[in-house]
Amino acid sequence: MKRTFSESLCELPDLRSEVLKLLAQVPVGQVTTYGDLARALGDEKTASARWLGAFFKDHDHQHGCTCHRVVRSNGEIGMYVTGDPNEKAGLLKKDGVMLTGLGNVDLACRFSDFHSVKPLKQLKEFQFTLAKRRQRKSQELTPRTFAGVDCAYRDDGNAVGAYVELDSETLAVTFEESVVAPVEFPYIPGFLSFREMPVLLLLLDKVRRRRDLADIIFVDGNGILHPRRAGIATCLGVLINRPTLGIGKSLLCGSVDTKRMRAGDIRPVYDNGELIGNALKTKNQSKPIFASPGNLISLEEATLFAKATMTKHRTPEPIFYADRFTKQLRKN
DNA sequence: GCGACAG
DNA sequence: ATCTTGTCGC
Known part of the structure; x- marks a missing residue:
């Protein structure tokens, strides 16, 4: 028997570390999108795409971080942690990613075959069980x-x-x-x-x-x-x-x-x-x-x-x- | 341009 | 939710 209300809630996933684990799976020369990452988290409706953008904007960016491999689903490079999109484009080019004349990426090199425990899918299941109760x-x-x-x-x-x-x-x-x-x-x-x-x-x-x-x-x-x-x-x-x-x-x-x-x-x-x-x-x-x-x-x-x-x-x-x-x- | 999603 | 000044209306 639970003693307190607090004990009745399941342990919550650390979404930040889950996202970084997904990012680490994107190979050199390939890119992924905010929506793809959202789906990889188990969020089919990509409601978390906005949060993903905000997360990458101010995450703990270290030397060697590959967050430049996350672009928009329409091929646009999108924002970069440092505030300089050109820097992001340069890193993608160095990775061997094809860029169009307008500075967009060629999504042919899009990676989305993630291995994930799909934490948001698990939380959805938990919501269904609570709704049933x-x-x-x-x-x-x-x-x-x-x-x-x-x-x-x-x-x-x-x-x-x-x-x-x-x-x-x-x-x-x-x-x-x-x-x-x-x-x-x-x-x-x-x-x-x-x-x-x-x-x-x-x-x-x-x-x-x-x-x-x-x-x-x-x-x-x-x-x-x-x-x-x-x-x-x-x-x-x-x-x-x-x-x-x-x-x-x-x-x-x-x-x-x-x-x-x-x-x-x-x-x-x-x-x-x-x-x-x-x-x-x-x-x-x-x-x-x-x-x-x-x-x-x-x-x-x-x-x-x-x-x-x-x-x-x-x-x-x-x-x-x-x-x-x-x-x-x-x-x- | 469309669609737009609690706090 | 938070960032924000004055301003219109009951």
């Missing part, structure tokens, strides 16, 4: 307390996690807690939970040592409004076996008609014919937010609680307060 029904008890959780990032590699509890009737803040914890996993669309859950689980462990968790926990991020129905609100809710609800501020997947939406309106979000969330608006002029069930809650209730807590701000009060607390703590 999600409980759709609630306990049908009127919640007395709501809580919001959120993270803010500091430039020292740590994140600040904040938990703010509110009275469900008055929406007055009744309790606050926070933690500072290291963050190693990058932000990749569809994999947000692996970046923020370690912080949030520590935070909830800390809260639990002082009091019972709130009846409903609002999470900054989606629940089942996710390509694998495993957004951070769902993953977190399943791991702690508590009711959670996801609040997204932009649409991750699916489609919804938000034309001429007015305050109080509710619009369904569908993905492949499946109803996975609702768009809601606080004010006519503000952009909508997207509510979806995390765990132990129905879409109807998740939407109801989100709407009931949307008063003076764009997001539900628990999310607004957690977000503000988190940014306030980041300074101190």
Whole structure:
């Protein structure tokens, strides 16, 4: 039996070292692309290609590093760590890679036969198992307390996690807690939970040592409004076996008609014919937010609680307060 | 030019 | 998420 929430999360892969292992497989005279590396990581939709670009831009570049062999899928050389693309072109030429007159590489020498454990594919499988463990029904008890959780990032590699509890009737803040914890996993669309859950689980462990968790926990991020129905609100809710609800501020997947939406309106979000969330608006002029069930809650209730807590701000009060607390703590 | 992906 | 000043509106 697990003692703490933190212990319930599996060990996460070190994506940076996995990428370097893949790079080492690209032979002299050949190149690969950001998309190819993404697929080699087990990310078929190449959602991680952007992160790969950012990673190479400021990785620990040593003499002899072969990161110049990663180019764009359209043949463009792309950026280089040193900031000088010509240097990258020169190294490719020295490698024996054919360059066109416009300075593009000939992708005939493209290498993509990688040997990999496909860490992102493994994490996707984990998401599917968590999605399967999600409980759709609630306990049908009127919640007395709501809580919001959120993270803010500091430039020292740590994140600040904040938990703010509110009275469900008055929406007055009744309790606050926070933690500072290291963050190693990058932000990749569809994999947000692996970046923020370690912080949030520590935070909830800390809260639990002082009091019972709130009846409903609002999470900054989606629940089942996710390509694998495993957004951070769902993953977190399943791991702690508590009711959670996801609040997204932009649409991750699916489609919804938000034309001429007015305050109080509710619009369904569908993905492949499946109803996975609702768009809601606080004010006519503000952009909508997207509510979806995390765990132990129905879409109807998740939407109801989100709407009931949307008063003076764009997001539900628990999310607004957690977000503000988190940014306030980041300074101190 | 198209498509565009939580935080 | 983060980088950022003043400014428009309730």
